[in-house]
Amino acid sequence: HLPFWLSPLQIIIATITSDSDNYADNIFNQLKDNGLRVEKDIRNEKIGYKIREHSAAKIPVIMVIGKKESENKTVSVRRLGSEKNEIYKIDEILKILCKESLAPNSKE
Template structure:
């Protein structure tokens, strides 16, 4: 199952989204990009219903600042973080859960 979906707000962010997915996959996470030409609210709802635990939303502002808006399953709020910080936090969380089993 997918651990992270990278959702684009505009088509300008497609390359950045694919770069993020490649980075996440290099670090051993199961990630996919959703670069379809759909409204962001549609994508968020679709992937929330599919129970994707983490969604990274990227638009023009995030591309310019090398950041991502992080949304977690079950939370209506999102927070904007630097890309490296978001990936590091996600890796620590996955490692912690792996050690608990």
């Protein structure tokens, strides 16, 4: 699979329920505004199905957003090849992903 900075689609935002759609829109806009290549998956499908589908498509980062994340203003991040989810505040993960999106020889 491609490194994060080279991947045509870097991040997918997958919602658990439609209650999280507005928060997902907010996160989507912040990521997009920072030059990251991101899409949303707000289909009415089970979250396990969405994760399997996007993992099989080799999307480097899957952000899972549900009621808890919306209330706490966080995101649950799952990286390609990892089984574990990590919880981040949006500004924390934004800094990390923006740095990772730079080509290895580029200047910050």
